Amino acid sequence: MEVAQRVVRTHEPEFDVVAGYARHVLEASGVRRTPFHLECIVDDDGPCLVEVAARLAGGNPTFDSWLHRIDIVDAALEQYLDDGSSAPLRLDWAHYDSQVAGQVQGVCDRVGRVVRVRGLDRAAAVPGFLRWGRVPAVGDRVVATIDVSGIAWHAMVVAPDVARWHEQAAAVRAAVKLDALEPGERHPLLTLRTLAPATVRALRRGRTLLFMRPTLPDS
Structure with missing residues (x-):
């Protein structure tokens, strides 16, 4: 999750607000197994949707891969092609929050x-x-x-x-x-x-x- 191109770490108050909002948006969309890209504006009234798409965030897959120490493209392909036998996606939140x-x-x-x-x-x-x-x-x-x-x-x-x-x-x-x-x-x-x-x-x-x-x- 990023704000003004800076990652929002999990202990920052905006993280839970936007993560919960994103979860509701995705549940309402019917999307179940895909990478997604969501942009919103957070003001005094809470999050407001700008856009959401069933795709990787554009521009720099290396950055997203570095955050969680995974190959984000490989993870996306595995989810797209999953037949139910794939292991849960393992995200490295400790590394994400480390800096x-x-x-x-x-x-x-x-x-x-x-x-x-x-x-x-x-x-x-x-x-x-x-x-x-x-x-x-x-x-x-x-x-x-x-x-x-x-x-x-x-x-x-x-x-x-x-x-x-x-x-x-x-x-x-x-x-x-x-x-x-x-x-x-x-x-x-x-x-x-x-x-x-x-x-x-x-x-x-x-x-x-x-x-x-x-x-x-x-x-």
């Missing part, structure tokens, strides 16, 4: 094509940096970030507490700088050689998650 984890997301304020990326090494050196989810690269097309489709890059960061996590997340964001040209501008770096890798990455991101095998970080 604050979350995804740091890069935002942009313009439309363009990336011609230079700075600060990746500095970002990776921030304490608690776990791994890149999506590495920004020369040739990437960026847009003004107004929703998740406009996220320029993202990385996994862990910390011992919430305050430290926000500090480390801010340090990662501050380290990464993207120089981009607006449509119509020309730059010698924007050759076929630099655009080709970005095109390949875009095609790979378009594949269904069921054909992506997450690689777990070491810690």
Whole structure:
């Protein structure tokens, strides 16, 4: 469970509120055996549904796998194909609660094509940096970030507490700088050689998650 891209640990008050709400939504939907993705807004009146879908959460199966020390894609396939003989899903809640984890997301304020990326090494050196989810690269097309489709890059960061996590997340964001040209501008770096890798990455991101095998970080 995440709030503002930070995992909500089981002892935090929001966890039971949203977990109970999600359980009721899924029971009402009739879904019985599938991964699901649910978004809601919690205010003074309680949770309010934004969306729910019978699928894995989009973007980064590696992050979900790391939280519980399981292969989330393998677990999903086992549930989809279960004939009643599968063992119950074993989630590692101790590891989930052991530290604050979350995804740091890069935002942009313009439309363009990336011609230079700075600060990746500095970002990776921030304490608690776990791994890149999506590495920004020369040739990437960026847009003004107004929703998740406009996220320029993202990385996994862990910390011992919430305050430290926000500090480390801010340090990662501050380290990464993207120089981009607006449509119509020309730059010698924007050759076929630099655009080709970005095109390949875009095609790979378009594949269904069921054909992506997450690689777990070491810690």
